[in-house]
Amino acid sequence: xxxxxxxxxxxxxxxxxxxxxxxxxxxxxxxxxxxxxxxxxxxxxxxxxxxxxxxxxxxxxxxxxxxxxxxxxxxxxxxxxxxxxxxxxxxxxxxxxxxxxxxxxxxxxxxxxxxxxxxxxxxxxxxxxxxxxxxxxxxxxxxxxxxxxxxxxxxxxxxxxxxxxxxxxxxxxxxxxxxxxxxxxxxxxxxxxxxxxxxxxxxxxxxxxxxxxxxxxxxxxxxxxxxxxxxxxxxxxxxxxxxxxxxxxxxxxxxxxxxxxxxxxxxxxxxxxxxxxxxxxxxxxxxxxxxxxxxxxxxxxx
Amino acid sequence: xxxxxxxxxxxxxxxxxxxxxxxxxxxxxxxxxxxxxxxxxxxxxxxxxxxxxxxxxxxxxxxxxxxxxxxxxxxxxxxxxxxxxxxxxxxxxxxxxxxxxxxxxxxxxxxxxxxxxxxxxxxxxxxxxxxxxxxxxxxxxxxxxxxxxxxxxxxxxxxxxxxxxxxxxxxxxxxxxxxxxxxxxxxxxxxxxxxxxxxxxxxxxxxxxxxxxxxxxxxxxxxxxxxxxxxxxxxxxxxxxxxxxxxxxxxxxxxxxxxxxxxxxxxxxxxxxxxxxxxxxxxxxxxxxxxxxxxxxxxxxxxxxxxxxxxxxxxxxxxxxxxxxxxxxxxxxxxxxxxxxxxxxxxxxxxxxxxxxxxxxxxxxxxxxxxxxxxxxxxxxxxxxxxxxxxxxxxxxxxxxxxxxxxxxxxxxxxxxxxxxxxxxxxxxxxxxxxxxxxxxxxxxxxxxxxxxxxxxxxxxxxxxxxxxxxxxxxxxxxxxxxxxxxxxxxxxxxxxxxxxxxxxxxxxxxxxxxxxxxxxxxxxxxxxxxxxxxxxxxxxxxxxxxxxxxxxxxxxxxxxxxxxxxxxxxxxxxxxxxxxxxxxxxxxxxxxxxxxxxxxxxxxxxxxxxxxxxxxxxxxxxxxxxxxxxxxxxxxxxxxxxxxxxxxxxxxxxxxxxxxxxxxxxxxxxxxxxxxxxxxxxxxxxx
Numbered sequence: 001x002x003x004x005x006x007x008x009x010x011x012x013x014x015x016x017x018x019x020x021x022x023x024x025x026x027x028x029x030x031x032x033x034x035x036x037x038x039x040x041x042x043x044x045x046x047x048x049x050x051x052x053x054x055x056x057x058x059x060x061x062x063x064x065x066x067x068x069x070x071x072x073x074x075x076x077x078x079x080x081x082x083x084x085x086x087x088x089x090x091x092x093x094x095x096x097x098x099x100x101x102x103x104x105x106x107x108x109x110x111x112x113x114x115x116x117x118x119x120x121x122x123x124x125x126x127x128x129x130x131x132x133x134x135x136x137x138x139x140x141x142x143x144x145x146x147x148x149x150x151x152x153x154x155x156x157x158x159x160x161x162x163x164x165x166x167x168x169x170x171x172x173x174x175x176x177x178x179x180x181x182x183x184x185x186x187x188x189x190x191x192x193x194x195x196x197x198x199x200x201x202x203x204x205x206x207x208x209x210x211x212x213x214x215x216x217x218x219x220x221x222x223x224x225x226x227x228x229x230x231x232x233x234x235x236x237x238x239x240x241x242x243x244x245x246x247x248x249x250x251x252x253x254x255x256x257x258x259x260x261x262x263x264x265x266x267x268x269x270x271x272x273x274x275x276x277x278x279x280x281x282x283x284x285x286x287x288x289x290x291x292x293x294x295x296x297x298x299x300x301x302x
Numbered sequence: 303x304x305x306x307x308x309x310x311x312x313x314x315x316x317x318x319x320x321x322x323x324x325x326x327x328x329x330x331x332x333x334x335x336x337x338x339x340x341x342x343x344x345x346x347x348x349x350x351x352x353x354x355x356x357x358x359x360x361x362x363x364x365x366x367x368x369x370x371x372x373x374x375x376x377x378x379x380x381x382x383x384x385x386x387x388x389x390x391x392x393x394x395x396x397x398x399x400x401x402x403x404x405x406x407x408x409x410x411x412x413x414x415x416x417x418x419x420x421x422x423x424x425x426x427x428x429x430x431x432x433x434x435x436x437x438x439x440x441x442x443x444x445x446x447x448x449x450x451x452x453x454x455x456x457x458x459x460x461x462x463x464x465x466x467x468x469x470x471x472x473x474x475x476x477x478x479x480x481x482x483x484x485x486x487x488x489x490x491x492x493x494x495x496x497x498x499x500x501x502x503x504x505x506x507x508x509x510x511x512x513x514x515x516x517x518x519x520x521x522x523x524x525x526x527x528x529x530x531x532x533x534x535x536x537x538x539x540x541x542x543x544x545x546x547x548x549x550x551x552x553x554x555x556x557x558x559x560x561x562x563x564x565x566x567x568x569x570x571x572x573x574x575x576x577x578x579x580x581x582x583x584x585x586x587x588x589x590x591x592x593x594x595x596x597x598x599x600x601x602x603x604x605x606x607x608x609x610x611x612x613x614x615x616x617x618x619x620x621x622x623x624x625x626x627x628x629x630x631x632x633x634x635x636x637x638x639x640x641x642x643x644x645x646x647x648x649x650x651x652x653x654x655x656x657x658x659x660x661x662x663x664x665x666x667x668x669x670x671x672x673x674x675x676x677x678x679x680x681x682x683x684x685x686x687x688x689x690x691x692x693x694x695x696x697x698x699x700x701x702x703x704x705x706x707x708x709x710x711x712x713x714x715x716x717x718x719x720x721x722x723x724x725x726x727x728x729x730x731x732x733x734x735x736x737x738x739x740x741x742x743x744x745x746x747x748x749x750x751x752x753x754x755x756x757x758x759x760x761x762x763x764x765x766x767x768x769x770x771x772x773x774x775x776x777x778x779x780x781x782x783x784x785x786x787x788x789x790x791x792x793x794x795x796x797x798x799x800x801x802x803x804x805x806x807x808x809x810x811x812x813x814x815x816x817x818x819x820x821x822x823x824x825x826x827x828x829x830x831x832x833x834x835x836x837x838x839x840x841x842x843x844x845x846x847x848x849x850x851x852x853x854x855x856x857x858x859x860x861x862x863x864x865x866x867x868x869x870x871x872x873x874x875x876x877x878x879x880x881x882x883x884x885x886x887x888x889x890x891x892x893x894x895x896x897x898x899x900x901x902x903x904x905x906x907x908x909x910x911x912x913x914x915x916x917x918x919x920x921x922x923x924x925x926x927x928x929x930x931x932x933x934x935x936x937x938x939x940x941x942x943x944x945x946x947x948x949x950x951x952x953x954x955x956x957x958x959x960x961x962x963x964x965x966x967x968x969x970x971x972x973x974x975x976x977x978x979x980x981x982x983x984x985x986x987x988x989x990x
Contacts, residue, residue, distance in 0.1 A: 067632070069625050083452040086463065086480075089314060103492045107605045107615045109554060110352070112317035114447065125449040125460070127315060132618025133585055133603065141451050141461070152453045167618070172625075253653055 003165050003179040006099050007053055010077050010159065013098045014051035017091060019079065022052040027234060028241040031056050031117075032078030032158055036233055039120060039268075040275045041080065042145045042154050045296050046286035048082045053161070057241065059248035062197035065190050068173035072196050073189065075161040082154030084141055092129075092139065092157055100168055107132050115140045119240055119264040121147035121272075124156070136164050146272025147265065200248040210251070213242040213260075220267045229275045236267040304344065305470035306503040307359040309436050310487055312464035315352040318553035320445050320459050325350045325519065331442040332357050339435045340367040341428055349517045351556045353491065356517060357439070358503055362469070366425030373399060378408050378415035392417060429469055433476045436467055440478060454479040464488060464497070471502050489513025490556050493607060514557040514608070523552040529560035530602045534590045537562050539598045541588040542578065551586055555606035562590075563620045564600040569627040572634045575712050576702060580626045583706070587623070633701035637713070638720055645696045652698060655779075657768045658815060661695050664760065667811045668694065672756035674807045679798050682748040683726070690730035690753050693718060697731075711735040737787050744791055751797050755804070758784040759828075763808035766828050769818040782835065789836040792861040801829055802859070829859075836861055845872055848990045855985035863933065870935035871984050882946045883939060887986045889949055890976035893958055895987070899967070900974040906964045911955045912972065915948040919975050926979055935983045942980055949976070 001009070015021050025035040032054030033039060041048040054076045062072030081088060089110075093103050110127040115138065117123070126140035138158040142150045162185070165177045175186035220235035243260045246252050252260060280297065287293040309332075316324065329348040336343060336359070344361025375381065381392030388396075388403045396403040399419035407418045441456075448457040456462075456479050467474035467483040476483045486497040487506060494513035500506045507517065516522045527548060534541040551558070569577065574589075574597040581587040587601035601623060605615045650662035658664070669691040676687045697703045697714035715732035726749050733750025734757050736743055745754045761784045765771070772781050792799065805828050809821050819827070833854070840850050845868050853867045874880060907913050922941055929938035958969045980986050 067629075069629070084461070086452065086461075105611050105614055106618065107607060107611070108492065109606060110315035111554065112315075112319070125447060132615050133622040134618065141449055143449055151450070153449075153451050155451075172621075250651070253651075 001100055001168055002181065003161070003177050003185065006161060006165055006168070007075075007077065009098045010095060011051060011053075013095050014079055017049070019049040019051040019081075022050050024052060024054050025237075027237045028057050029054070029237050030058055030240065030244060032076040033117065033122070033156065034120065034237060034240065035078065036230055038078060038080050038156065039122075039145065040229070040233065040272070042082060042122075042142050042150055042156075043148055043272055044276050044279050044284070045151065046082075046279060046284050047152070048080060048154070048286065051077070051079045054078050057244070059196070059200035059244050062193065062200050062248070064197040065175070065193040068175070071162070071174060071189070071193060072200060073192065077159040077161050079157040079159075080154050081157075083152035084155035088155045088157075089139075092137070096131075099164065101131065101164075110139070113138065118261050119243070120145065120268045121265045122268075126156075131164075131167060134163060134167060136160055136167070146275075147269040148272050148276065200245060204245050204249050206246065206249050206251040209242050209246050209249070213239055213246070216242065217263060217267060221270065224267075224270050224274050227274055227278065229271060229278050232267075232274065233271045236264065236271055239264050239267060304361040304363050307343075307357075307362045307432070307474075308466060308468045308500075308503045308506055309357040309439065310464075310466035310506070311355045311440060311462055312466070312488055313353060313355070313458065313462050314460040316350075316355075316445075316459045316553075318352065318550045321350050321352075321519075321553040322549065324355060324443060324445065324459070327443055328355055328357055328439070332359065332439050335435050335439050335442070336362075339431050340369060340425060341431070341435070342367060350519060350553070351515060351517065351522075352553055353488070353556065354515075354517075355443075356506075360503075362428060364428055366428065366431060368425050369423045371419075371421055371423050373419045374409075374411060375399070375406070375417040375419060378417060381406075381417045395419070429472060429474065432467070432469055432474045436474060437476050437478065440465075452480075466500065466506070468500065468502055468506075490515055490607070493557065516557060519552055522555070522558060523548060526551055526555075526558045526560065526604055529558060530588050530604070533560045533562040533602045534588070537590055537598060537600055539590040539592045539600075541590055541602055542582075544582065544588065547582055547586065547588065551604050554586065555604055557607055559605045559607060559609050559612060560602055561605060561609075561612050561616050561619075562600055562602055563587075563616045563623070565620065565623055565627055567599040569631055570597060570599055572627070572630050573713070573716050575709060576630050576634065576706065577627065579706050579709060580630055581623065583708075584626055585619070585623060587619075629705070630702070633705060637700045637702055637717060640700070640717075642693060642696045642717060642721060645699050646692060648699055649695055655765075658764050658812075661698060663814075665692060665695055667760050667764075667808070668753070668756050670811045671760050671804070671808050672753050675756050675759075675799060675804055676749075676752045678800060678803065679752065682752055686724060686726045686730070686749050687752055689723065690727045690734070690749055691756065693723070693727065694731045694734050694753060694757075737790055739783070740786060744794060746795075751791060751795055755788060755791060755797065755799060756808075758788045759801075759804050759808050760811070762788070762828050762831065763805050763824060764812055764815075766824045766831070767809060767812055767817040767819050768815075771827070771831075781831070785832045785835040786839065788832050789839055789861060793836070793839065793865050796862045798862070801832065801861070805829065832861075833858070836864070840865065840868060845869075848988055849875065849984070852984035852986060852988040855988060856981055856983060866933055867935050867983060870939070871989075874936050874939045875989065879940060879943045882943045883980075884986070884989075886942060886945045886949050886976065887980045889953060890973040890980070891987060894970050894973035894977050897970040897974050900971045900978060902968045902971045902975070903964060904968075906962075906968050908965070909956050911948070911951040912969060915945075915952045916972050918945055918948045919972060919979070923975070923979060926982065930982050938983055939980075942976075945976065 011021050022037050035054055037050050037052060055073060056076050057073050059072050061070050063070045096103060109130040111130055113128040114125050115123065122145040124140035124142040128135045129137040129139055140156045142154050142156060144150060162174045162177065166174060169178055171177055175184060175190055177185040179185050179188055216235045216238040220232050223235060224232035243264060284293050284296055325348045329346055332346050342363050343359045347358045349356045375395035376391045381389055383389045393403055395417060396406055401419050407420050408415050409418045445459040448459055450457055451461040462478060462481055465481055465483040466487050467476055468485055473485050474483060486499055489498055490513055498509050498513060500509055510517050530541045577597060578589040581589050581601050587603050590598045590600050590602060592598055603619050605612060646665060649665060650660045652661040654661045654664050669688055672687045672691040673684060676682050676684060694714060697710055697717060700713055702713050703710050711732045715728045718728040718731050726747060729747050730749035730753045733745035733747060734753035736745045736754055745751045762781055765779055765781055802825055805825050806821060809824050837850060849868055849871050853864055853871060857863060857867060902916060926938045926941050956969065960966050
């Protein structure tokens with residue numbers, strides 16, 4: 001099964017489970033969690049099911065295309081099920097069967113892993129899911145997001161697509177993954193890995209990045225004040241990515257680091273609050289149970 | 303008739319680290335709640351795997367024990383009116399208890415007579431009370447971190463997915479959020495399918511066995527232990543002895559099958575600590591060693607399942623480990639290319655603490671502190687100390703320590719060996735972190751001891767100097783551990799360090815920083831803090847509080863000497879001579895404790911016995927002092943016992959508190975001399 005077939009199978013499966021199949025969000029981000037389809041939709045009382053591929057960037061993980069297992073740009077397949085269904089683990093295990101991994105033939109393990117994103121003010125409890133000793137998925141029950149308690153709680157399933165593909169295709173290097181017939185992962189991404197590694201580690205202009213961070217921070221707050229939720233969130237994402245770039249340039253000391261994280265978390269909290277207000281003013285349209293919807297709208301706080 | 307009770311809480315995989323306590327709590331809480339509900343039973347046993355917590359109560363009575371319920375009402379005086387008829391209050395109380403006034407009893411409580419409603423309550427059927435009791439047991443469990451799920455507000459370690467509650471052959475109905483109890487369980491997640499009906503405890507055990515779940519954790523652990531030993535033996539080696547890992551795996555699998563996997567011997571080029579850390583921390587594998595203790599190119603993993611898929615599982619795990627080891631080899635090779643002298647300079651970009659400068663600043667301080675300590679205690683070459691202090695933090699900037707922080711010091715030693723540093727330097731780099739935890743090995747080389755003390759003293763002194771001290775359970779900079787390290791080294795290695803001077807030097811080396819506390823304050827506080835750790839170490843070593851207190855009161859600064867004294871006093875306390883000694887001490891000390899002078903005017907003495915006592919004491923004093931100087935404390939104490947007949951005779955004949963002030967003063971002074979002599983070793987007034 002080639003790389004794109006894995007993605008197609010997962011999309012097909014989760015689509016059948018009632019998920020909206022969305023597309024990647026068009027801004028740089030560190031993980032699928034940061035896509036507004038997760039970060040914002042995880043908030044508030046409305047149910048939500050979504051699945052999408054997310055290109056993710058971790059500038060510090062760049063290895064100039066030389067390491068067979070590490071990339072500064074990679075793909076996650078993200079699923080959000082809100083509220084978390086009772087049979088969520090079985091739903092996940094069935095998805096593995098669709099991509100040719102039969103749990104009966106392997107050792108599949110749920111190993112404690114508690115996820116936390118200090119910049120997003122988000123955390124949850126869950127597991128790394130191991131396939132014969134290899135972590136292939138991150139599974140999290142969100143407890144907080146944007147510094148707000150999540151209720152109902154959603155389940156987040158994040159597949160590491162490259163690792164799964166390497167396993168299925170029996171490849172030792174990520175670059176050898178067959179993306180489509182006759183086209184490898186290296187054909188698609190090797191040169192960009194080399195170039196971005198150089199940019200991230202050597203060339204990114206630290207002063208410009210720091211200035212851009214401040215500009216984006218100001219813009220996020222200004223836009224949020226005008227109650228434009230997603231436009232404001234875009235600037236939170238930009239801040240987060242700029243922070244990651246500064247980090248890759250080793251331009252942030254330990255103390256400054258905490259300061260930057262707090263600044264981004266503050267922005268995330270402001271936007272999360274605006275989102276909650278906005279959904280309420282829209283009347284929580286995704287809640288189909290009319291009595292529940294009315295009851296929630298009457299509550300003082302969203 | 304008594305029957306067996308089963309409660310099974312079916313969950314999504316609970317973190318293995320939570321399990322031992324969860325199982326113990328389940329048992330304790332069940333015992334408590336059952337007894338509160340007046341339900342008696344034969345025995346309570348608890349079991350657990352990652353997916354279930356099971357409570358099995360054998361021989362649980364069918365009925366609650368009968369209870370006598372006593373409710374106290376108004377005072378008797380208020381329950382009757384002036385004519386001796388029931389008052390309004392009295393009748394009201396009876397009505398509130400659903401009883402006739404005439405059935406009330408009069409009993410005394412705290413010296414006053416009260417009206418009591420006493421009635422026997424027949425025990426209810428267990429099946430009636432169990433739903434509430436079981437629910438309370440479940441709710442009483444707590445975990446280091448707990449969570450909500452779905453639409454539930456209830457918190458647990460991970461989501462609860464089913465509940466089995468059966469008494470005898472009967473379902474006990476209970477409900478936690480949307481989960482309703484049933485007479486069913488689940489087998490192994492992958493080797494069994496769907497809910498399994500169960501009739502009773504015996505059936506439960508049988509069905510689990512059949513559906514690939516080994517419920518009993520002890521049994522599972524024994525199986526794993528046996529399997530890994532067998533796999534290792536087949537490969538010609540022995541598995542690493544690692545109880546913690548064994549426990550973790552016990553709670554990761556429900557049906558263990560161990561397997562041996564191998565890796566390319568070329569990875570053995572990487573230091574073995576790196577390989578074993580990667581195997582244990584990342585993959586939960588047991589490393590395997592040959593008879594000579596050399597690491598074999600293989601590992602033992604434990605599959606959660608049968609042997610039927612073992613080849614696939616082995617191959618998968620071998621591939622994963624290979625990728626990990628490939629990374630490790632890459633880091634090792636990268637690190638070997640580094641110029642460590644230059645790396646040390648780069649430590650100026652690593653912040654140690656915002657108020658205490660960078661790690662590079664710390665290195666400079668370490669060089670100075672270590673040199674001062676080395677000069678003080680001797681026996682070590684200054685160039686070695688200086689070089690080791692300079693290099694000891696360099697590995698913090700190695701790729702390997704970035705990946706495996708727990709290898710700090712271990713990697714530093716390897717890099718120093720590879721770049722041809724002198725052996726003493728290499729060992730001191732490793733040893734300067736020792737001891738890392740209570741019971742860890744201590745630095746054994748002279749240079750290692752010096753550097754370890756210098757590191758810890760700088761750490762404590764610098765944080766105390768900026769006013770950071772541990773409080774309660776808050777100790778983010780691990781100051782207690784550092785102090786424990788200093789105390790242990792001084793006790794067991796006896797380096798002969800003068801702490802006051804060393805801390806003073808360390809404080810002087812902070813002169814470039816803005817500090818909150820004065821030199822004297824920091825010295826006093828730091829020594830005091832180390833002394834507290836010393837006290838707890840000595841307590842842990844089994845010495846009794848009173849002896850520790852007695853020695854601390856007599857001798858507070860030379861830590862190494864303390865344990866010697868404590869040992870001697872403990873030994874002496876248990877000897878037959880102790881009684882005579884304490885007679886001498888108590889008779890002397892009781893009268894003289896509020897007297898301060900030990901100056902005797904021999905001229906005023908009158909009686910034989912007091913003159914003889916004085917002679918005995920003055921004759922003994924140089925001998926006792928000499929023994930103490932030789933640190934022969936038991937000998938010193940034994941000598942004092944010789945005073946017993948003199949003391950007895952003295953008190954038989956002499957009246958100490960005589961009206962003649964001069965005479966009284968001299969008599970008290972003799973007693974004071976004796977008490978002081980005893981207290982040279984330890985303050986015996988603290989001995990109980």
